[in-house]
Structures are given as structure tokens and as C-alpha cells.
Amino acid sequence: MALKRVLIVNKTFPTAGLELLKKEVEAVVLPYLEYESDSMPTIKNTITSGFDGLIWNTKHRLTGEILDLAGPRLKAVTAMASGIDQIDTDELKKRGLPLGNTPKVLDDAVADIAVGLLIGAARRFKEAAKELESGDWKYGVQWMLGQDIVNSTVGIVGLGGIGQAIVRRLKGFDVAKFIYSGRTDKKEAIDLGATRVPLEQLLKESDYVILACPLSKETKHIINEEALKMMKKTSVLVNIGRGGLIDQTALYNALRNGEIFAAGLDVTTPEPISRDDPIVTLPNCYIMPHLGSATIETRNAMAKISAKNILLALNGKPMICPVLL
Ligand SMILES: O=C(O)C(=O)CO
Numbered sequence: 082m083a084l085k086r087v088l089i090v091n092k093t094f095p096t097a098g099l100e101l102l103k104k105e106v107e108a109v110v111l112p113y114l115e116y117e118s119d120s121m122p123t124i125k126n127t128i129t130s131g132f133d134g135l136i137w138n139t140k141h142r143l144t145g146e147i148l149d150l151a152g153p154r155l156k157a158v159t160a161m162a163s164g165i166d167q168i169d170t171d172e173l174k175k176r177g178l179p180l181g182n183t184p185k186v187l188d189d190a191v192a193d194i195a196v197g198l199l200i201g202a203a204r205r206f207k208e209a210a211k212e213l214e215s216g217d218w219k220y221g222v223q224w225m226l227g228q229d230i231v232n233s234t235v236g237i238v239g240l241g242g243i244g245q246a247i248v249r250r251l252k253g254f255d256v257a258k259f260i261y262s263g264r265t266d267k268k269e270a271i272d273l274g275a276t277r278v279p280l281e282q283l284l285k286e287s288d289y290v291i292l293a294c295p296l297s298k299e300t301k302h303i304i305n306e307e308a309l310k311m312m313k314k315t316s317v318l319v320n321i322g323r324g325g326l327i328d329q330t331a332l333y334n335a336l337r338n339g340e341i342f343a344a345g346l347d348v349t350t351p352e353p354i355s356r357d358d359p360i361v362t363l364p365n366c367y368i369m370p371h372l373g374s375a376t377i378e379t380r381n382a383m384a385k386i387s388a389k390n391i392l393l394a395l396n397g398k399p400m401i402c403p404v405l406l
Contacts, residue, residue: 085395087134090124091115094138094161098384105392106134115139116353125150134391136161137168140352145172157394161387163187163243163374165404166296166323174406181390181400185242186382187374191347192246194373195321198345199251199289202317202367203228205343211364228288228315228342230254236287237261238280238303239294240270243321247291248273260286263294284311289319296323306331309340317343321373324350333360347373 087102089110102108111127113120121141128135128151135151137143138161148155159181160168173180201207204227212218212225233256237244240261248259252273259275261267262283270277280303284290290312294300304318305328312318318341320327329350335341343365349358352371360366374380390400 085133086131087136087391087395088128088132089136089138090141091120091139094136095381095384097381098136098161098388101385101388102392106395115141133157134395135159136387136391138162138387140167143168143172145169145175148172148176148178157181157391157400159183159387159390159394159400161383164295164323166325170404170406179394179400180404180406181387181394181402182404183383183386183390184402186386187379188242188246190376190379191243191321191373192250194347194369195243195247195291195293195319196250198319198321198347198367198369199291199317200230202319202343202345202365203230203289205365207367208364228317230256230289232257233288234258234260234286235289235291236278236283237275238283238290238292238326239263239322240267240273240275240277241293244291244293245269245273247293248275258286280308281311284308285313287316288313289317292318292320292322292326294322294326296325301325302328304328304332306334309335312341314340314342316341317345319345321347324348324352329360332366333363336360336363336365343367345369347371 085106087106087108091114092110092112094110099108111123113123131154133154133156135155135158137158157179161183163182163184165182205225209225235251235256240263260278260283261275262278262280266277303326309331332344336344345367347369348371354361386401390402393400
């Protein structure tokens with residue numbers, strides 16, 4: 082019997098996952114990154130040659146048009162990510178195609194970045210590094226003052242695996258109170274000592290607002306002009322979810338006008354963001370280029386799960402991490 086074929090649309094797929102695939106299927110890895118101009122045309126051209134499985138490890142949008150090009154041979158799709166906002170889930174559902182993702186294994190790595198951003202933004206790492214590099218310190222008791230974490234109130238928007246890992250880490254910083262918002266009570270919140278509150282209350286009470294929820298129709302621009310106005314002038318906003326959770330123009334204005342103290346972002350709109358983008362130029366906006374899950378171990382684990390998701394589905398079994406469509 083001919084080997085089943087799996088298409089991987091971004092060249093950075095780790096060997097750990099590729100080796101698993103190669104034991105059972107023919108794996109075709111496209112030689113581009115999403116922002117290279119040949120990436121999308123090559124995906125569209127190649128996918129028409131017939132694949133049983135698709136690993137969508139790219140920020141490009143997986144649309145109905147691409148699924149049509151893939152045709153009826155395609156039986157399973159997985160993201161190599163926890164977030165699935167780049168995938169048109171309605172189109173998969175319409176075609177009865179199962180979707181997988183790679184949550185949980187990245188919770189710790191992303192939580193580490195969240196804590197790093199929180200400290201970096203609160204303690205003005207970006208401005209401080211610039212002054213250091215310029216050799217022009219204005220050292221004094223009123224110089225480069227930031228915000229404390231001790232005795233603060235931390236509000237997490239979305240107490241999923243990543244949000245919980247953030248709370249576990251911040252417990253070591255003697256935070257006074259953890260609150261969270263979300264659609265349902267989380268049983269883990271009891272042990273973590275976190276209380277669910279409406280979003281509006283979270284925004285008003287928190288010294289640190291951390292966005293750790295997926296991007297969806299409901300959460301798009303959850304932080305807009307109105308939300309930013311509810312936040313304390315001394316507050317710090319951290320986003321490790323998706324750029325689209327924030328109205329970035331509203332955030333720019335709030336940071337510029339001192340309506341909030343600072344922001345730490347691992348995700349932006351767009352990605353990559355131009356170095357000339359107004360938000361990048363702000364001294365109180367500390368930005369990382371989407372490094373959340375970027376550790377060797379985590380990326381290997383994500384690749385292995387996405388490979389297993391596809392192999393299981395092609396063998397008629399449930400994926401390890403199926404997405405409920
Ligand atoms: O897996 C994801 O969705 C991420 O963005 C990890 O950084």
C-alpha cells in the first residue's frame with residue numbers, strides 16, 4: 082500500500098516531530114517561513130498534489146480555499162501551536178475534518194515569558210537599557226522608578242493552563258491578591274487562591290492585568306479604549322495571548338498619555354511588527370518578538386504532539402490534543 086502523505090507548511094518544523102512522522106508516512110516540508118513571499122503560493126501549489134494530513138505550523142490563515150485545493154484526500158489537520166485563531170474552524174467543521182493543537186506542553190515556557198515581561202515593563206528595562214547603552218545615566222533617588230510586585234493585585238484574563246502557571250510563579254513574589262476573569266469558575270483557582278470577578282472589576286482593581294486567553298470573536302479587542310480607561314494609572318498590562326486581544330492604537334494612546342504605566346507584550350498586530358510602528362517606539366512598551374513557547378524542549382514537545390495528532394487521526398484514532406469544533 083502506498084505511504085500516506087503529510088504536508089508541513091513551514092520549514093522550521095523540529096526534527097523530533099519529523100522523525101516520528103517518517104516512521105509511518107511520507108512527510109513533505111515546505112522550504113519557507115510565513116513571511117517569505119514564496120510561502121503561500123508554494124503551499125497552494127503543493128497541496129493540490131494530494132495529502133492525507135496537514136501540519137499547519139504557520140501564521141498564515143488556513144482557509145476554505147486551501148482546504149478545497151487539498152481536496153477530499155485530506156483527512157486530518159493539526160496546528161503546532163496552542164492558539165488556533167489562524168485556522169478557519171468553521172471550514173474544517175463543514176468538511177468533517179478533525180483538528181488538533183499542542184496546548185499544555187507550552188504552559189511553563191509561556192508563563193516564564195509573562196513573568197519576564199511583567200518585571201521588565203514594571204521596572205522599566207527598556208528605558209534603562211537605552212540609558213545604559215547611551216552611557217548617559219542620570220542616576221539619582223528619583224531616577225527610573227518602577228512599580229512593586231509585592232502586595233499587588235494581579236488580574237489574569239483567562240485562567241487556563243498558562244494563566245495557572247503564571248499564578249504559580251507569581252506566588253513567589255508575595256502578591257497580595259490574585260483575581261481572574263473568564264466564562265466559568267476554574268476548579269484549580271481554589272488551590273491557587275484566585276477569585277473570579279467580572280472583567281470590569283478586574284480592570285479597575287488590578288495593578289497587573291495579564292492577558293492569557295485565546296483570541297476569538299468574543300475576545301478580539303477585549304482591551305480597548307474603554308477598558309484602558311478603567312485601569313489604574315500605575316497599572317501594567319501584559320499580553321502573552323494574541324496581538325488581536327488589544328486595540329493597539331488605543332494602547333499606544335494610553336501609554337503615551339500616561340493612562341497606564343507600562344505594557345509588556347509578547348504578541349502584537351502584525352507579527353513581525355515594524356520597528357517604525359508607533360508602539361515599538363514607546364519607552365514604556367516592552368516588546369518581545371513572540372517568544373512565548375520558544376525553548377528547545379517546548380518546541381520539540383509541540384512538534385511531537387502535532388506529529389502524533391496526525392498519525393493517530395490517520396490511523397482512525399482520536400488525536401492526543403483534539404480541538405472541539
Ligand atoms: O502556541 C501558541 O499559540 C503560541 O503562541 C506559543 O507562543
